[in-house]
Amino acid sequence: MNFSWWFAKKIAFGKSSKNNLSTTIIRIGQLAVAIGIMVALITLSTGIGARKGIKQKLADFNGHITIKPYNSNQSFNSDSLSIQQDFYPIFTSIPEVTHVQAIALKSGIIRTPDNFSGIVLKGVGTDYDVQRFDSYLVKGRFPNIEKTKISDEVVLPQKIANELHLDVDSSFVTYFLQDTGKPIYRRFKVTGIFSTDIKDFDDIYILGDIKHVQRLNKWDSLTIGSFELFTNNVEKIDQTANKVNEYIDFQLYAQSATSSFTQINDWIEIFDTNIFVVLFIMLLVVIINMIMVLLILILERTHSIGLLKTLGSTNWRVRKIFIYYSIFIMIPGLFFGNLIGISLLLIQKYFKVIKLPAENYYLSVAPVHLDLTQILLLNLSAILISAVVLIFPSYLIAKISPSQAMKINEI
Structure with missing residues (x-):
């Protein structure tokens, strides 16, 4: 069994982590992750839904492609x-x-x-x-x-x-x-x-x-x-x-619905830009929050780091423990963020609660597009990107020597 994975799971879900400073830190981190993934999920689903909805309306009324004399x-x-x-x-x-x-x-x-x-x-x-x-x-x-x-x-x-x-x-x-x-x-x-x-x-x-x-x-x-x-x-x-x-x-030519209505197509492309910007901001917020959580956890568990090093653990092994620890913190946040986000989207999809001014959006109801593959990719991307980015702040562990850690604990 991977020692870093096992040890991270122990401190993340063990009883010892429930009654100290890390409890508050973990809850704040999980809340930020939940809000971030919820907003990202709603943005992705409604943005793609709007793009597909407008394209579908253009196509349903005017055909996906029109063939005319040249x-x-x-x-x-x-x-x-x-x-x-x-x-x-x-x-x-x-x-x-x-x-x-x-x-x-x-x-x-x-x-x-x-x-x-x-x-x-x-x-x-x-x-x-x-x-x-x-x-x-x-x-x-x-x-x-x-x-x-x-x-x-x-x-x-x-x-x-x-x-x-x-x-x-x-x-x-x-x-x-x-x-x-x-x-x-x-x-x-x-x-x-x-x-x-x-x-x-x-x-x-x-x-x-x-x-x-x-x-x-x-x-x-x-x-x-x-x-x-x-x-x-x-x-x-x-x-x-x-x-x-x-x-x-050669006397005929085919024109797609999107090229026939360039102004509407330009409006559709705005959704792609908005989706990218919101996803980037939400991912950035989650990453910054997890970096802060990781740094605080490292400082709080300085003695444990010193003890692990004294017992022969390498810097990289200890760093992996805290990276895995941070990922374990993210998982409950991702779960509840997805649960709340998907629930809100399903309510909108079937009950059409949020209305839109059709003269501005070409849609009278906020559209929803739920795709299991996209949801899984969004969550996996958040986990993988966070794991990679957390490698850099975890370098702080290499600066902690066993002797310094033990002295801090004695004081």
């Missing part, structure tokens, strides 16, 4: 594109792509007796992933889209519905401007109201039948505006987009 304009109106592509309806060449759907966009103006609002009709077909969209429905249902029959049903964002005083089962007229300058109107019926908390979507987009856009643009049924692709990993959509660009025709 010379596509930057307006809200789609350019024409043939639906007859090798990758549609199933992108067999790239296994990361799990679903492909065709859409088309057409800008217009909703007019009501009281108000008006500029909108973009996002036309979708029977291949649209309705299940992915259902989580954003506030009320009502998604329109029934059929292959042969054109549907006048649409879903509206809650913001537009409130501004125009529209609700489920309401109807309204939308004007679309043609290339000739002559407006064409269409009457739609509201079947559902949605909210994504992302201003870029909730301010202008309504969803309906793609056949309306095809008729307005005088396209046939094989002409669409673009393709939306979904992948099996939202964190790797940029890499998958590069693969897609290598496969598709």
Whole structure:
């Protein structure tokens, strides 16, 4: 058995350590470790949760990757594109792509007796992933889209519905401007109201039948505006987009959701910076606290150090005893810090106690992402880094000679 490990365990958990100065020192150290790991855990879980949540919303509404004509304009109106592509309806060449759907966009103006609002009709077909969209429905249902029959049903964002005083089962007229300058109107019926908390979507987009856009643009049924692709990993959509660009025709190009919305993507990257800064500060606090605890314990047990050296222990063996001792002190702090931190995160995840202003954070509820691997890595990193850093202050033990230690005890 490792003597340093055994001896450190004895003094850490033995009865002799319960009724002296080290008891207070140990409790302070454990409290600091518990608070540090709890704050780090909450920061990591909510930061990653926010990043994933915003990316997922962008992807759910706009697709993880969008394929457009290479010379596509930057307006809200789609350019024409043939639906007859090798990758549609199933992108067999790239296994990361799990679903492909065709859409088309057409800008217009909703007019009501009281108000008006500029909108973009996002036309979708029977291949649209309705299940992915259902989580954003506030009320009502998604329109029934059929292959042969054109549907006048649409879903509206809650913001537009409130501004125009529209609700489920309401109807309204939308004007679309043609290339000739002559407006064409269409009457739609509201079947559902949605909210994504992302201003870029909730301010202008309504969803309906793609056949309306095809008729307005005088396209046939094989002409669409673009393709939306979904992948099996939202964190790797940029890499998958590069693969897609290598496969598709040179007249087309693929763009990831994160690159399409650079401003939102920049906001997402702020979370990564915040996570790093908070984790660094918390780790620094824990390390400084453990160094102070170690130094005080060394000074308190000067006689024990002298006795061990007299009995033949080397400086390194004695140093290892105190390093192990400090790690044993950390373990209860880590346990309770994790227990409290994970409990608070689970409460937030299932009861959604903390709300956020959606106009600032693109999320209405503080998100939580719990990953067992990340939790274990966070705890192991705290232990390993502390153990390595504690090697340096433990060098003080080498300065203590047996004779000096015994004299101090006699005094």
